[in-house]
Amino acid sequence: MKTLRRIAMPFVVLPLLAAPTSTIVRRHDRDDQAFLDLALRYPSTVTVRKARDRGEPGDAGTLIDPRWVLTAAHVAANLAPGDIAEVGGTSYRIEQVVRHPDWRSNADLRSDIALLRLTEPVTGITPVSIYTGSDEVGMVVTFVGRGGTGTGLTGPVAEDGRLRAATNRVDRAEGSLLQFRFDAPGDSGVTDLEGISGPGDSGGPAYADRNGVRYVVGVSSGQDSRPANRKEGHYKVLEYYPRVSYFANWIRSVTAPPVPPL
Numbered sequence: 001m002k003t004l005r006r007i008a009m010p011f012v013v014l015p016l017l018a019a020p021t022s023t024i025v026r027r028h029d030r031d032d033q034a035f036l037d038l039a040l041r042y043p044s045t046v047t048v049r050k051a052r053d054r055g056e057p058g059d060a061g062t063l064i065d066p067r068w069v070l071t072a073a074h075v076a077a078n079l080a081p082g083d084i085a086e087v088g089g090t091s092y093r094i095e096q097v098v099r100h101p102d103w104r105s106n107a108d109l110r111s112d113i114a115l116l117r118l119t120e121p122v123t124g125i126t127p128v129s130i131y132t133g134s135d136e137v138g139m140v141v142t143f144v145g146r147g148g149t150g151t152g153l154t155g156p157v158a159e160d161g162r163l164r165a166a167t168n169r170v171d172r173a174e175g176s177l178l179q180f181r182f183d184a185p186g187d188s189g190v191t192d193l194e195g196i197s198g199p200g201d202s203g204g205p206a207y208a209d210r211n212g213v214r215y216v217v218g219v220s221s222g223q224d225s226r227p228a229n230r231k232e233g234h235y236k237v238l239e240y241y242p243r244v245s246y247f248a249n250w251i252r253s254v255t256a257p258p259v260p261p262l
Helices: 032-039 244-255
Strands: 003-008 012-018 023-026 045-049 059-065 068-071 084-087 090-099 114-118 140-151 155-174 177-181 195-197 205-210 213-219 222-224 238-242
Touching (some): 032 155, 059 205, 059 213, 213 238
Parallel strands (some): 003 222
Antiparallel strands (some): 068 114
């Protein structure tokens, strides 16, 4: 089941909510086709789902190695060996699920990160790098999600199963979390293809390109709708992503190839 979590400001978790779709909610004054076209540039975005949920939108992740997918721990908690990761139109079986050791429940937003090992390496898709810098504030990133759509005026309203992407700017970086705000046209921080992850888009990437290298800088985790009068996916909502740079050493320790015996 796809999930959306509401969280209180700053960085305090409120109850977990269920949601029916994966969504990128976009600014209302841009054509939807621009968001569909942008998503085509990010083939390393992964859909993860239970093996029995064929045809469902699933949740999301990011290919960071031919055998490894980065996602949210609360997404990984619903997966097991034998479940599916879809990359570039091809399905791969999940071999191993590794949640961060500090994650115990859906309340653990600060450590909501996990890794999925695949039974065989992905071919034909280039993995992205994990970001290790500490300069995320002000960085323009790209969110990618599949399933539904809507605008900052309507929130998520429709589902068509298509992959969309939108941009946003890191508003705050504190410890293990990044914060984003869904700015409206005319707001000082708005980006040209502004958007936000919507209900159910858990585990999805925040991408950034630096000096010709594509990085994943965050993992979609939860949304605070109180600044938007509790209207999910509307302008002014805040969204929180675990900060990949904070977890870089843990990611490397899990994904590093085993050292052969002497």
